[in-house]
Amino acid sequence: xxxxxxxxxxxVRSQISDALGVxxxxxxxxxxxxxAKIVRALVxxxxxxxxxxxxxxxxxxxxxxxxxxxRVVSHLLRALVMGTxxxxxxxxxxxxLAGRAAESGLQESLxxxxxxxxxxxxxxxxxxxxxxxxxxxLVTDSSPTFAVSAERLIRAWLxxxxxxxxxxxxxxxxxxxVLASPRLPSRWVWPLHAAAPTTRGWHLLAGLAxxxxxxxxxxxxxxxxxxxxxxxxxxxxxxRDPARRxxxxxxxxxxxxxx
Numbered sequence: 001x002x003x004x005x006x007x008x009x010x011x012v013r014s015q016i017s018d019a020l021g022v023x024x025x026x027x028x029x030x031x032x033x034x035x036a037k038i039v040r041a042l043v044x045x046x047x048x049x050x051x052x053x054x055x056x057x058x059x060x061x062x063x064x065x066x067x068x069x070x071r072v073v074s075h076l077l078r079a080l081v082m083g084t085x086x087x088x089x090x091x092x093x094x095x096x097l098a099g100r101a102a103e104s105g106l107q108e109s110l111x112x113x114x115x116x117x118x119x120x121x122x123x124x125x126x127x128x129x130x131x132x133x134x135x136x137x138l139v140t141d142s143s144p145t146f147a148v149s150a151e152r153l154i155r156a157w158l159x160x161x162x163x164x165x166x167x168x169x170x171x172x173x174x175x176x177x178v179l180a181s182p183r184l185p186s187r188w189v190w191p192l193h194a195a196a197p198t199t200r201g202w203h204l205l206a207g208l209a210x211x212x213x214x215x216x217x218x219x220x221x222x223x224x225x226x227x228x229x230x231x232x233x234x235x236x237x238x239x240r241d242p243a244r245r246x247x248x249x250x251x252x253x254x255x256x257x258x259x
Contacts, residue, residue, distance in 0.1 A: 037075050101113060111139065111153075
């Protein structure tokens with residue numbers, strides 16, 4: 001650690017403590033949100049993996065008190081993920097917060113807690129399936145930045161469990177744009193599409209065929225094979241791009257052979 005930071009560190013910690021006080025007792029939502037952003041920025045810039053027990057406890061206390069304010073929870077959770085020294089000892093407390101958020105219908109806060117827990121090895125396996133399902137349903141229905149938001153949870157869940165659960169199918173069906181998310185690993189594109197094949201999904205996959213989308217695995221569609229064939233046939237009829245039509249036609253031939 002540089003000499004200048006050794007001198008500045010007590011001041012940084014004091015500023016974080018003061019901001020946490022405002023995040024708890026601020027008179028307006030704007031004040032509380034600004035304070036939470038300051039905490040996140042200071043931890044990310046100066047205390048990455050260096051939060052002491054006092055500040056960690058203070059952040060957890062504010063999270064519990066402001067659990068109904070999803071925006072404040074978002075920034076404080078990020079600060080906790082970036083700064084915690086001993087993630088394991090916070091597992092039970094975060095489980096309790098997630099459980100409270102779920103029971104109280106605080107879906108936005110639940111979303112941020114679930115995503116944060118899925119990012120940390122010591123926490124990820126304690127995320128309950130019903131929490132992840134509820135959180136994903138929230139962004140499916142309401143998020144204007146759906147593809148980025150959903151990809152965060154979907155990718156983390158699939159990396160952990162290595163299979164597409166049934167409760168992801170409605171999300172893929174309603175918002176197939178997730179298939180084109182730049183951060184979604186290519187190995188999950190077909191399994192997600194196979195869970196809920198859509199015409200829009202086929203169009204997107206045809207655009208990815210040359211650089212991200214792996215070869216078609218017709219057997220992966222299982223009971224959805226008829227739906228896959230119908231939606232693919234419709235996509236081919238709608239598509240005007242020559243290169244994409246070639247990809248769609250080749251897939252249609254493969255699926256037709258399977259039927």
